[in-house]
Amino acid sequence: MNAATISSPTIVLPALPYEESALQPVISANTLAFHYGKHHRTYVDTLNKLIIGTEFGDMPLQKIVQATAGKPDLVAIFHNAAQAWNHTFYWRSLKPKGGGEPPATLKRLMESSFGSVAACKKELTKAAVEEFGSGWAWLVQDGEKLKIVKTDDANSPLSQGSKALLTIDVWEHAYYLDYQNRRVDYVNAVLDKLINWEFAAENLGR
Ligand code: FE2
Secondary structure (H helix, E strand, O other), X not given: OOHHHOOOOOXXXXXXXXXXXXXXXXXXXXXXXXHHHHHHHXXXXXXXXXXXXXXXXXXXXXXXXXXXXXXXXXXXXXXXXXXXXXXXXXXXXXXXXXXXXXOHHHHHHHHHHXXXXXXXXXXXXXXXXXXXXXXXEEEEEEOOEEEEEEEEOOOOHHHHOOEEEEEEEOOHHHOHHHHOOOHHHHHHHHHHHOEOXXXXXXXXXX
């Protein structure tokens, strides 16, 4: 058997952009060990099993999400591909010593869209807390405007055709070990201490 005939996983689990302990005390190393090492890894591993030998076998992850969204016969591939993409985006939406002032370009858009940075954060918190069951809260760009959207389960702006700037995971596995049922405390702490406004600003206009 030569190298060309050895099948290898198409979709690779990206390394976390920081140590598992780097988001403490807001998110514990224990939560990240399960969330990244078990949940995210399982989405990637399951996806690779589902797509091997199919038309999706050579496709980039983002294209798999877009090609399978809204197709009932491909829902298993969609769920795992979307969750793989969402989690990579979530890790990059956070950083140690995050929060604080957004970069100037992003700040101007937040002010013109919501009135103030505080109002934008308030709306993001509201979406994250009110999302019923498992899902995601997103800051998205829609032309010259920023908007807050929430999505159920594995859905994202990517599968709805708009541009994601950052996200907060509000599945229980994201916070339950640290906050139990206090989702609002998790969301507030993430926004004040971990949110990566620079990542959101880098995504503007893409
Ligand atoms: Fe998650």
